[in-house]
Amino acid sequence: MNEIEYIPIAALNQYAYCSHRCWRMFCAGEFVDNQYTIEGTTLHDRVHTVGEGQREETWQIRAIWLKSDKYKLIGKADLIELENGECYPIEYKRGRKGEWDNDELQVCAQALCLEEMTGKSINTGYIYYAHSHQRQLVEISEELRQSAIATIEAVQMLLFTGAMPKAIKTKRCDGCSLYPQCLPQSADKVKRYQEAA
Amino acid sequence: MGTVYISQEDAFIGKIDERLSVKFDKKIILDVPLIKIEGVVVLGRATVSPAVISELLERSIPLTFLTENGRYLGRIEPEVTKNIFVRKAQWQAAGESPQAIHVVQGFVRGKLKNYRQILTRRQRESSDIDLSKKITQLEQAIAPIDTTHNINSLRGLEGAGSAAYFGCFNQLIRNAEFQFSHRLRRPPTDPVNSLLSFGYSLLRHDVQGAINIVGFDPYLGYLHCDRYGRPSLALDLMEEFRPLVVDAVVLSTLNKQLLTPADFITEPLSGAVSLTPEGRKTFLRLYAQKKQSEFKHPVMGRKCTYQEAFELQARLLAKYLMGETEKYPPLVLK
Numbered sequence: 001m002n003e004i005e006y007i008p009i010a011a012l013n014q015y016a017y018c019s020h021r022c023w024r025m026f027c028a029g030e031f032v033d034n035q036y037t038i039e040g041t042t043l044h045d046r047v048h049t050v051g052e053g054q055r056e057e058t059w060q061i062r063a064i065w066l067k068s069d070k071y072k073l074i075g076k077a078d079l080i081e082l083e084n085g086e087c088y089p090i091e092y093k094r095g096r097k098g099e100w101d102n103d104e105l106q107v108c109a110q111a112l113c114l115e116e117m118t119g120k121s122i123n124t125g126y127i128y129y130a131h132s133h134q135r136q137l138v139e140i141s142e143e144l145r146q147s148a149i150a151t152i153e154a155v156q157m158l159l160f161t162g163a164m165p166k167a168i169k170t171k172r173c174d175g176c177s178l179y180p181q182c183l184p185q186s187a188d189k190v191k192r193y194q195e196a197a
Numbered sequence: 198m199g200t201v202y203i204s205q206e207d208a209f210i211g212k213i214d215e216r217l218s219v220k221f222d223k224k225i226i227l228d229v230p231l232i233k234i235e236g237v238v239v240l241g242r243a244t245v246s247p248a249v250i251s252e253l254l255e256r257s258i259p260l261t262f263l264t265e266n267g268r269y270l271g272r273i274e275p276e277v278t279k280n281i282f283v284r285k286a287q288w289q290a291a292g293e294s295p296q297a298i299h300v301v302q303g304f305v306r307g308k309l310k311n312y313r314q315i316l317t318r319r320q321r322e323s324s325d326i327d328l329s330k331k332i333t334q335l336e337q338a339i340a341p342i343d344t345t346h347n348i349n350s351l352r353g354l355e356g357a358g359s360a361a362y363f364g365c366f367n368q369l370i371r372n373a374e375f376q377f378s379h380r381l382r383r384p385p386t387d388p389v390n391s392l393l394s395f396g397y398s399l400l401r402h403d404v405q406g407a408i409n410i411v412g413f414d415p416y417l418g419y420l421h422c423d424r425y426g427r428p429s430l431a432l433d434l435m436e437e438f439r440p441l442v443v444d445a446v447v448l449s450t451l452n453k454q455l456l457t458p459a460d461f462i463t464e465p466l467s468g469a470v471s472l473t474p475e476g477r478k479t480f481l482r483l484y485a486q487k488k489q490s491e492f493k494h495p496v497m498g499r500k501c502t503y504q505e506a507f508e509l510q511a512r513l514l515a516k517y518l519m520g521e522t523e524k525y526p527p528l529v530l531k
Contacts, residue, residue, distance in 0.1 A: 027282070028279065028280040028281075028282055028283075028412075029279025029280060030279070030280060162282065164282065164519070164521075166521075167521070181512070183497075183512060183516070186496075186497070186512075186513065186516055186521070186522055187516070187521055187522045187523075189496055189497060189498065190496060190513065190516075190517075190522040190523065190524060190526055191522070191523060193495065193496045193526050195306075195310075195495075195526060195527075195529055196310070196495075196529055196531050
């Protein structure tokens with residue numbers, strides 16, 4: 001492979017949610033809003049106004065560009081906090097803790113960028129859940145790093161080849177805004193269908 | 198959710214906040230939230246404000262211009278979707294490929310089976326007419342479709358089936374004031390043909406909209422590929438819907454006496470027949486109602502409107518061409 005494109009951090013989260021959805025969004029350029037995506041966007045609009053501030057002993061920077069040349073990642077951080085010389089990423093999410101496990105991946109990817117940008121190792125990050133107003137600690141473990149790196153490689157491959165992953169019906173389809181485009185059950189339904197004679 | 202038809206000559210189409218507002222003679226004649234609109238069709242002459250054009254483009258709502266008699270002029274819509282995979286599959290199947298043959302079989306079978314359905318239902322309703330000969334002719338055109346692997350021969354079967362159906366179309370009209378002898382186009386010179394032509398023109402707008410949404414190139418078809426510059430794929434996908442939507446509306450309009458001969462005007466010299474402005478309003482309303490009527494989609498097994506079915510069939514066609522499904526099931530209703 002020559003000249004690999006930088007991949008958006010957001011694509012990792014989508015890929016972990018559903019590789020077919022990731023293909024639709026980042027290869028086929030399809031995106032449709034639904035109530036969940038709109039809630040998420042307005043939440044980020046609030047967060048994504050570049051700025052910095054102090055909160056007690058903590059220095060906060062909002063909405064800055066993150067980049068990693070090593071992993072070919074590009075994206076934006078919702079919030080970076082610096083405390084006692086340590087910095088960690090905070091990702092804002094609608095919904096509640098533990099709905100899907102793909103959010104941790106995104107925090108880990110942000111940490112990888114930050115490590116490269118600051119030259120310091122980062123072992124923690126947070127997810128802030130808007131519904132419960134709670135921060136959840138994400139430990140940037142070796143295991144999580146490996147899983148993030150594997151996902152980065154998978155997304156790179158997907159964007160490079162454009163090969164469409166099969167659409168598979170799962171519980172996640174219920175909240176997916178691309179369901180009407182994807183129709184994951186159509187293959188089975190077409191197979192079973194008997195046209196009237 | 199639906200298409201807004203504006204047939205008022207010299208109307209002004211503007212936007213107020215999040216609503217489309219149509220004025221005539223300084224009075225508001227229509228006011229609809231933009232969120233409920235899937236398409237805007239202007240018949241004849243109207244003024245469209247620049248704000249409306251950018252708003253419709255922003256929301257990916259196509260704006261179509263037809264002449265006052267429903268002849269298609271053109272449309273304004275955002276660039277084709279970024280989904281090049283659909284178009285790639287569409288072009289790869291062009292010509293006499295196995296996929297092209299399969300989908301053409303589907304388009305022709307869908308149309309002829311829906312024709313037959315109209316005839317058998319009419320036959321059941323009344324014992325005083327005999328359609329059995331035409332139904333048999335239709336059966337004879339349907340039977341060999343799946344074993345015919347040549348697109349020109351399939352066109353022949355489609356022609357034979359359509360000839361049988363229109364050969365008895367007059368017997369489907371239960372209104373002494375209207376007669377039909379044979380299909381006439383460009384221009385239609387009798388009321389029934391003018392209604393059919395007008396209806397097919399509206400249907401084409403709807404199906405082309407669905408095809409664009411899914412990401413197809415509307416100009417590359419499989420059954421209709423004999424002439425360049427025609428939206429061939431829209432014409433292909435229209436086939437199965439012609440009897441289901443347009444013929445059904447035309448027949449129920451005539452049979453329920455919702456239009457009278459006074460609703461039509463004849464042009465001097467050419468003899469071209471078209472609807473009066475009032476008649477056009479009536480027919481547009483009936484067509485829009487038909488599109489919103491619900492039925493159970495035989496493949497997806499859920500309720501849907503014809504308006505939704507246009508897009509659903511276009512998606513099923515895309516899925517077949519992209520190898521996600523093993524066949525293209527045309528919409529055939531019992």
